[in-house]
Amino acid sequence: MASIKDVAAAAGVSVATVSRVLNGHPSVSADARTRVMGAVDTLGYRPNAVARSLRTDQTHTLGLVISDVLNPYFTELARSVEEEARALGYSVIIGNADERPELQDHHVRNLLDRRIDGLLVSPTDGGSPLMLDAARAGTPMVFVDRWIPGVAVPVVRADGQAAVRDLVAHLHRLGHRRLAIIAGPAATTTGSERVEAFRAALAEYGLPLPDTYIGQGDFQAESGRRVTEGFLDLPRPPEVVFAADNLMALGALDAVRARGLRVPDDIALAAFDDIPWFVHTDPPVTAIAQPTGELGRAAVRALVDRIEGRTPRSVTLPARLVVRRSCGEAHVPSQTPAPPTQSPSPVQRSTS
Amino acid sequence: MASIKDVAAAAGVSVATVSRVLNGHPSVSADARTRVMGAVDTLGYRPNAVARSLRTDQTHTLGLVISDVLNPYFTELARSVEEEARALGYSVIIGNADERPELQDHHVRNLLDRRIDGLLVSPTDGGSPLMLDAARAGTPMVFVDRWIPGVAVPVVRADGQAAVRDLVAHLHRLGHRRLAIIAGPAATTTGSERVEAFRAALAEYGLPLPDTYIGQGDFQAESGRRVTEGFLDLPRPPEVVFAADNLMALGALDAVRARGLRVPDDIALAAFDDIPWFVHTDPPVTAIAQPTGELGRAAVRALVDRIEGRTPRSVTLPARLVVRRSCGEAHVPSQTPAPPTQSPSPVQRSTS
DNA sequence: TGGACTCGTGGAATCGATTACATCGATGCC
DNA sequence: GGCATCGATGTAATCGATTCCACGAGTCCA
DSSP states (O other), X not given: OOOHHHHHHHHTSOHHHHHHHHTTOSOOOHHHHHHHHHHHHHHTOOOOHHHHHHHHTOOOEEEEEESOTTSHHHHHHHHHHHHHHHHTTOEEEEEEOTTOHHHHHHHHHHHHHTTOSEEXXXXXXXXXXXXXXXXXXXXXXXXXXXXXXXXXXXXXXXXXXXXXHHHHHHHHHTTOOOEEEEEOOTTSHHHHHHHHHHXXXXXXXXXXXXXXXXXXXXXXXXXXXXXXXHHHHSSSOOSEEEXXXXXXXXXXXXXXXXXTOOTTTTOEEEEESOOGGGGTBSSOXXXXXXXXXXXXXXXXXXXXXXXXXXXXXXXXXXXXXXXXXTTOOOSSOOSSOXXXXXXXXXXOOEEO | OOOHHHHHHHHTSOHXXXXXXXXXXXXXXXXXXXXXXXXXXXXXXXXOHHHHHHHHSOOOEEXXXXXXXXXXXXXXXXXXXXXHHHHTTOEEEEEEOTTOHHHHHHHHHHHHHTTOSEEEEOOSSSOOHHHHXXXXXXXXXXXXXXXXXXXXXXXXXXXXXXXXXXXXXXHHHTTOOOEEEEEOOTTSHHHHHHHHHHHHHHHHTXXXXXXXXXXXXOSSHXXXXXHHHHHHHSSSOOSEEEESSHHHHHHHHHHHHHTTOOTTTTOEEEEESOOGGGGTBSSOOEEEXXXXXXXXXXXXXXXXXXXXXXXXXXXXXXXXXXOOSTTOOOSSOOSSOOOSSSOOOOOOOEEO
16 A cells, blocks of 8 residues: 655655645645645555654544444434434444453553553443543543443433423323332443332322332343243333343343233333333333433533533433333323422533 | 563564564563563553554455445444454444445445455445445455446345245235335345345236335335335335335334334335344234344355455345235234245356 | 574654644834 | 845654564584
8 A cells, every 4th residue: 555655756846745745734745735636546545544643642533432323312412422423533343242342441451552542431330440541641532321420531422301200190190109110220320210210200199109110231132031930920010121221121021021021001101211112012112212312412512522622511411202002092182291399390401 | 652672672672572572573582572562561561553554554444335234234233244254354344325325435435544454334325436446456355235337346235035035925825916125225236136136026927016105215214104104105005015124114014003004904004124123023024034144154254255355255145034914914824935936036146 | 602583662653633832924113 | 235034845763563683602523
């Protein structure tokens, strides 16, 4: 592959001049410029990004470590991240952690070794020493979706509290009183926050959340299946299962179907994270939708701000409830049911 | 960040010795080795992959350009590719083309600039000059899923012919005679092959495939919706719609539902590419399943063979029909219906 | 005892870019 | 006309690794 030297030779100038032409440096004669351009495309020359990065100490690359590529939520997040990054002149390398901390570490290490300019992470766990060290050492970093408390890193995420409250209101109105949740790993913020939001919302209605109604999942379909089976085996099974992500909802659906039961007649189902397929499942699934694309874009902007010396800000965007039929037919058709004691949560955008 | 020089200084040896220790070169004294190791972890040193790549002209990185990250099929492919690559000591950079040739070119260029060791592509179109040049110039390359005829690049893909024949047999047995297809872009092999396989299978039953029953889609949901609406507007709509990928099937489902019609009562539906959600859609969708994971792994093995100087081989694996309820109830419950004139297609693995 | 060999090590070139600095000719101004 | 300035260009150092080559010390065998 042709190098800058070959171009210089072909154009009859020095490598410095070639570099200047390529980087749009003003002090180059029109003549030299055209000769260089000519040489560039007769040789099909493309600058070697590796060499350039070594010299400039910039890769114009962002690392994105997500928890699970097979989860449509993260896939959509990844897409919007790449899109926004591209618009800002960066490319993105994705690392898929498959919800495994050691794999997450592998990717963080790999990305750091490649000297990416900044790191976008949705942590699978409470944070390995590796990641915490990197943050402390000053690697530009932004948490997206999930975060790690106590680390000085901006966070871009959705707040589901109001939407969970709306969901519980919806369920209560439909007459459901025994509500269970398939939680995510407690080590993740989304794992614990969603349970807490759910518990708090239930409390508003004087409803308990017994331990037997909290199933421990890991955000993967198989755990949703397993936990749901546990619920169904209970002497007094719940009337509703709320899955903390869409894959566990898929697993729950599998388990219910395997028993020959029907949603919502035998048991109702709701999920955190909305995906296009939920419109067409049997029945369509009531879900809490995150503004995924906006989250991805905001995260990239924050990270690039940090990289380019501006001050990044944390962003929290509201999630919202999308009512479908998996919890039973609404008496009054409505898309956004008003909660009992307060008005519908307003769209909010907080920064910290 | 500490460099090899810092390690050398801390250990009281030269950079050459540090490099030798790091690369497991035999000719290093035990004493030097321990001193270097010590310096490495007190400094938290990690080799700079950028510098290393520049010197060795190897990045140990594979590029993967897929047509659409939002498509679960490609997402699963990407996952298996990354997994196998990791096992073989490579990492993967994914480029998402979103079915847009110019975006595909952007990623190919980007990956080439980064001097990846090899390229895995599922081409969005007939091949841009850029990609063809790269192939001719000797960049290690393997096509996966889709390919470009006339280019000397190994191909790893699934053969759906037998499965399509099984599907048509199934449909015929259910009494369907007017069968339509939502095709993918003709510029892609999967776009045209699936239509041809369908046409050939119909011919075996003396069934025509009129032009009005061939809708032109682009593998995205929206096109599936649009084409299906067109079918439904026909004076004599088809009894079955076969979508050439899962996203167009999703769009078809949207269109049918928007008209207030029911699958399979009003119109039957089948899709190429099986995904977990098809089990839970209303109704569960009959689909042709590809051995996606195996495809990804085989593609990586072929590419790495090529990179490491062995001879790569093309691989073709069979797809298979998975019958569910979206085409009507089978008279006799069966998972793999026998085609009328010949026995069920045996599992085959051809190499070229 | 001395030459051949091995082993461990360091010096320095190298990969392909960027960029500070030096150089040189032309121009402008007093 | 002479000196400062400016624009265009080249030379060479540099980024952080790898690796060829040379060298000194020790070992072995004739």
